[in-house]
Amino acid sequence: EDKVVQSPLSLVVHEGDTVTLNCSYEVTNFRSLLWYKQEKKAPTFLFMLTSSGIEKKSGRLSSILDKKELFSILNITATQTGDSAVYLCAVNSGYSTLTFGKGTMLLVSP
Amino acid sequence: GAGVSQSPSNKVTEKGKDVELRCDPISGHTALYWYRQSLGQGLEFLIYFQGNSAPDKSGLPSDRFSAERTGGSVSTLTIQRTQQEDSAVYLCASSFVKARKTGTDTQYFGPGTRLTVL
Numbered sequence: 001e002d003k004v005v006q007s008p009l010s011l012v013v014h015e016g017d018t019v020t021l022n023c024s025y026e027v028t029n030f031r032s033l034l035w036y037k038q039e040k041k042a043p044t045f046l047f048m049l050t051s052s053g054i055e056k057k058s059g060r061l062s063s064i065l066d067k068k069e070l071f072s073i074l075n076i077t078a079t080q081t082g083d084s085a086v087y088l089c090a091v092n093s094g095y096s097t098l099t100f101g102k103g104t105m106l107l108v109s110p
Numbered sequence: 111g112a113g114v115s116q117s118p119s120n121k122v123t124e125k126g127k128d129v130e131l132r133c134d135p136i137s138g139h140t141a142l143y144w145y146r147q148s149l150g151q152g153l154e155f156l157i158y159f160q161g162n163s164a165p166d167k168s169g170l171p172s173d174r175f176s177a178e179r180t181g182g183s184v185s186t187l188t189i190q191r192t193q194q195e196d197s198a199v200y201l202c203a204s205s206f207v208k209a210r211k212t213g214t215d216t217q218y219f220g221p222g223t224r225l226t227v228l
Contacts, residue, residue: 004152031213041199041222042114043153048216088153094213097143097166100153 002027006089006101014109017079021104023089024071033072034098035063036088043088046074079108112136114220116202122226123192131187131223135204142185143205143217144177148198156200159185160207192227199224 003026013019025033032050036043047056049065049072056063060079065072076083086105090098115134123129135142144156155169159179170176174192179185189196199222205215 029213034216036219041224042201042219045216045218048214050214090153092213092215097155097158097169098145098153098217099155100145102150102152 002091002093002099004089004091004099004101006087006104008104009102010105010107012107012109013079015079015081017108018075018077019079019106021074021076021087021089021106022071023073023101025089025091025099026070027091027093027099029094030067030091031094032092033065034090034092035072035074036090038086038088038103039084046087076106079106081108081110084108114202114204114218116200116220116223118223119221120224120226122228124228125194126191128188128190129192129225131189131200131225133185133187133202133204133220135183135185135202136218137183139204139206139218140182141205141207141215141217142179143203144185144187145201145203146198147201147222153201156187189225192225194227197225197227 007022035046047063052067060077063074086103088103090100117132142159145153158166174190177187201222203217203219205217207215
């Protein structure tokens with residue numbers, strides 16, 4: 001059974017801090033790993049990673065994948081209160097369905 | 111439309127009643143997915159459509175759950191004889207899946223339907 005584990009489950013930081021969110025996985029046929037941000041209802045897409053060692057970057061957010069050690073990290077630098085959300089990691093094992101982790105709830109305090 | 115839309119946004123029903131949830135995917139997207147998110151849980155896959163056919167129904171929790179997709183577009187998820195444990199947010203996503211490129215499509219999510227079964 002495919003499995004995705006995120007850590008920490010929740011995190012509280014101050015504005016301006018840098019955070020690192022973790023995602024480890026065990027899947028039978030890895031194709032891609034995706035990160036989403038969920039604020040209210042709809043998860044919004046952040047990154048898709050398919051190759052090891054290639055950093056994806058968007059503004060203050062960046063992510064990288066290690067296919068040997070089976071994990072990914074999502075970094076957020078200079079955090080803002082608007083970054084407060086649940087961050088979801090999901091893995092696609094080639095059948096077009098996603099297996100999600102339980103998410104990391106990030107709270108950025110002013 | 112610009113994104114995936116779902117209706118209704120909220121649904122409150124009594125135990126034992128049937129409900130229908132609707133999803134309008136992004137225009138041109140060939141694949142459509144239904145997920146369920148219960149309180150404190152991750153997203154749980156329910157069913158996947160490619161065009162109008164459902165090659166993967168493995169996530170449907172019981173035979174009370176069914177879904178259809180018509181015209182390669184709109185999908186309806188039906189829950190019959192609802193139970194309290196069906197209470198959750200039901201999320202729909204769509205993607206464009208290129209032939210022989212499964213696994214690297216990006217799924218875009220709708221805002222969900224919050225179902226409460228009393």
